[in-house]
Amino acid sequence: MSWKLATFNVNGVRARLPIVIDWLKQRRPDVLCLQEIKCQENDFPAEQFLEAGYVVNVRGQKSFNGVAVLSGERPERVVREFGDGLPDEEARLIAVLVEGVWIVNTYVPQGRALDDPAFRYKLDFFARLRRWFESRFTPGQPLIWTGDMNVAPQEIDVFDPKRLDGEVGFHPAERTAFAEAAAWGFIDLFRVHHPGQKQFTFWDYRLPKSFQRNLGWRLDHIMATEPLAAVSIQCLVDTEPRGRPKPSDHTPVCAEFDLEKL
DNA sequence: ATGGTTGTATAACAA
Numbered sequence: 001m002s003w004k005l006a007t008f009n010v011n012g013v014r015a016r017l018p019i020v021i022d023w024l025k026q027r028r029p030d031v032l033c034l035q036e037i038k039c040q041e042n043d044f045p046a047e048q049f050l051e052a053g054y055v056v057n058v059r060g061q062k063s064f065n066g067v068a069v070l071s072g073e074r075p076e077r078v079v080r081e082f083g084d085g086l087p088d089e090e091a092r093l094i095a096v097l098v099e100g101v102w103i104v105n106t107y108v109p110q111g112r113a114l115d116d117p118a119f120r121y122k123l124d125f126f127a128r129l130r131r132w133f134e135s136r137f138t139p140g141q142p143l144i145w146t147g148d149m150n151v152a153p154q155e156i157d158v159f160d161p162k163r164l165d166g167e168v169g170f171h172p173a174e175r176t177a178f179a180e181a182a183a184w185g186f187i188d189l190f191r192v193h194h195p196g197q198k199q200f201t202f203w204d205y206r207l208p209k210s211f212q213r214n215l216g217w218r219l220d221h222i223m224a225t226e227p228l229a230a231v232s233i234q235c236l237v238d239t240e241p242r243g244r245p246k247p248s249d250h251t252p253v254c255a256e257f258d259l260e261k262l
Numbered sequence: 263a264t265g266g267t268t269g270t271a272t273a274a275c276a277a
Binding site (some may be wrong): 012014015016036038039062063064065110112118150178189204205206207208210246248 | 265266267268269270271275276277
């Protein structure tokens with residue numbers, strides 16, 4: 001029996017509730033990581049997910065950001081803060097231990113613009129994450145780092161690498177920052193299973209017909225340590241929800257594992 | 263050209 005994990009930036013969980021619930025019931029992942037829920041914990045529509053058979057853990061804030069993990073099994077542990085002594089005001093991190101696997105779900109800052117303090121905050125967020133991994137985990141344990149990383153790692157991961165070179169989301173500094181965090185011990189599961197495939201997870205609302213024209217970016221990632229990558233069966237992007245009415249600007253990424261071989 | 267749309271809010275801000 002395979003074990004399935006998915007990540008989905010929903011861009012407002014209340015606005016996206018019909019799509020997310022419908023998708024969950026069809027795909028039945030064991031774990032679904034959400035980003036940009038855009039609500040406080042008390043406003044999270046937990047009941048519908050409970051009815052669908054999922055346990056809900058949320059780190060929310062008013063209006064912006066916010067992450068959640070839905071899981072078929074109740075997590076043995078839940079972590080909602082870095083706990084590194086630095087300010088942790090934005091709801092961008094939640095981690096759970098489920099069925100022996102640590103799952104770290106992040107909504108990495110978008111960065112806004114190169115000359116905006118948010119861009120430096122984004123770079124620092126990756127460095128902080130790397131230190132956090134170093135202090136709490138080892139690359140030899142089964143660990144997943146997933147979510148909206150807001151970085152397209154390679155040229156193949158954006159629709160026009162020449163035009164977008166240096167833009168936020170594809171700037172060399174943030175590609176390096178992401179790569180250095182991942183170099184702690186993570187493998188990009190989609191790229192392992194689909195080398196050379198141009199496949200996006202985000203299509204900007206502001207570009208006319210961006211999804212239909214496939215003018216997208218691969219910003220959402222499932223990163224796994226070596227033991228988990230070794231038992232991964234598949235990793236794919238499900239573009240179906242992006243084509244629905246009133247979609248998120250992102251679409252889910254899914255991975256499948258044979259945990260019995262761990 | 264520095265545009266465009268969407269969600270949370272209920273005027274702007276963030277993405």
